[in-house]
Amino acid sequence: MDHEDCIFCKIINGDIPSAKVYEDENVYAFLDISQVTKGHTLVVPKTHTQNIYETPPDVAGKLFERVPAIANAIKRAYHPAGMNLLNNNEKIADQSVFHLHIHLLPRYDENDGFS
Numbered sequence: 001m002d003h004e005d006c007i008f009c010k011i012i013n014g015d016i017p018s019a020k021v022y023e024d025e026n027v028y029a030f031l032d033i034s035q036v037t038k039g040h041t042l043v044v045p046k047t048h049t050q051n052i053y054e055t056p057p058d059v060a061g062k063l064f065e066r067v068p069a070i071a072n073a074i075k076r077a078y079h080p081a082g083m084n085l086l087n088n089n090e091k092i093a094d095q096s097v098f099h100l101h102i103h104l105l106p107r108y109d110e111n112d113g114f115s
């Protein structure tokens with residue numbers, strides 16, 4: 001279920017190129033174009049859903065089910081000291097792309113750019 005004007009639907013479809021981290025039939029993960037920290041990754045459901053409020057439980061389940069494996073892949077690739085998971089919903093909460101996504105933010109030290 002694509003949404004014509006959605007950047008992340010275009011990324012999932014391959015209409016916009018992305019650096020793929022992981023893909024299966026339900027989930028796509030790719031490097032954020034603006035790397036807050038090295039390895040900053042976005043994990044999205046292939047089903048378009050605007051935010052956490054609009055997300056059916058089965059879509060949420062399939063998305064979060066894959067997050068530990070994706071986090072471990074990033075950990076193996078980048079060797080961060082820690083990792084933040086972040087999900088912004090609505091403009092006031094800094095959501096800028098209205099297709100549900102989880103930020104995986106590897107953390108290296110107190111000066112790594114994310115606070």
Ligand code: 5GP
Nearest residue numbers: 007018030031032033034088094095096097
């Ligand atoms: P939000 O602010 O909605 O939580 O996060 C949206 C994220 O999407 C931002 O961190 C932004 O850098 C990223 N982003 C926006 N457009 C693109 C794009 O075309 N490609 C990739 N890889 N990331 C994007």
Ligand code: ZN
Nearest residue numbers: 006009048099
């Ligand atoms: Zn979308």
